[in-house]
Amino acid sequence: AQSVTQLDSQVPVFEEAPVELRCNYSSSVSVYLFWYVQYPNQGLQLLLKYLSGSTLVESINGFEAEFNKSQTSFHLRKPSVHISDTAEYFCAASDSGAGSYQLTFGKGTKLSVIP
Amino acid sequence: DTEVTQTPKHLVMGMTNKKSLKCEQHMGHRAMYWYKQKAKKPPELMFVYSYEKLSINESVPSRFSPECPNSSLLNLHLHALQPEDSALYLCASSPGGFPGGNYNEQFFGPGTRLTVL
Numbered sequence: 001a002q003s004v005t006q007l008d009s010q011v012p013v014f015e016e017a018p019v020e021l022r023c024n025y026s027s028s029v030s031v032y033l034f035w036y037v038q039y040p041n042q043g044l045q046l047l048l049k050y051l052s053g054s055t056l057v058e059s060i061n062g063f064e065a066e067f068n069k070s071q072t073s074f075h076l077r078k079p080s081v082h083i084s085d086t087a088e089y090f091c092a093a094s095d096s097g098a099g100s101y102q103l104t105f106g107k108g109t110k111l112s113v114i115p
Numbered sequence: 116d117t118e119v120t121q122t123p124k125h126l127v128m129g130m131t132n133k134k135s136l137k138c139e140q141h142m143g144h145r146a147m148y149w150y151k152q153k154a155k156k157p158p159e160l161m162f163v164y165s166y167e168k169l170s171i172n173e174s175v176p177s178r179f180s181p182e183c184p185n186s187s188l189l190n191l192h193l194h195a196l197q198p199e200d201s202a203l204y205l206c207a208s209s210p211g212g213f214p215g216g217n218y219n220e221q222f223f224g225p226g227t228r229l230t231v232l
Contacts, residue, residue, distance in 0.1 A: 034220060043121075043205055044158070044223040090157055101146065101171065101209075103221055105157035 002093040006106035021076040023091030030096040033074040119224035138189040138206030145212030147189040150205040165212040
């Protein structure tokens with residue numbers, strides 16, 4: 001099973017500044033990677049995913065993440081954050097084998113955007 | 116319909132009460148999940164249903180009883196809960212069942228905020 005490390009528990013950033021939320025996973029086998037966002041008092045929403053193919057994946061609201069196999073990382077970036085991006089962000093990983101059900105979450109990173 | 120719905124949104128119950136949480140999806144997904152999430156923590160997996168059968172029970176106490184009446188519906192029956200069971204309960208579904216199906220991303224519902232007094 002995978003393990004996922006989110007290196008920063010809290011990231012404060014000023015509005016319109018760039019941000020990077022870091023995520024590292026453990027396993028050397030094939031892996032699926034996800035970023036989920038959770039706004040206060042809400043469920044988890046899938047932000048973006050890497051299953052295969054291009055190592056750079058993008059979301060519709062300006063976030064992107066790059067799968068780096070050599071560094072076992074899947075960092076989330078946004079060039080200019082907005083107040084509405086304030087939320088908890090969870091990185092998650094799963095083995096890519098057929099029948100693999102387990103989604104392993106990191107501990108989360110609280111992004112606080114300062115006006 | 117591309118979402119997972121959960122009812123109720125909020126639930127307050129006493130330790131002697133019996134209540135149920137409901138989860139529904141109409142995306143034709145073959146796997147459904149229950150998670151428990153405490154404040155400032157990631158979700159913890161409780162149960163997994165695949166093709167309407169219980170596949171995984173992550174050593175959850177028997178005061179939590181899952182049920183999958185059909186492929187679109189997942190219930191979680193609650194009885195004799197403890198105050199430490201207060202949490203956000205999240206339901207999720209994914210397209211592929213297992214064994215045999217390919218894993219795909221999990222789609223989460225908005226959750227039920229449970230408070231046990």
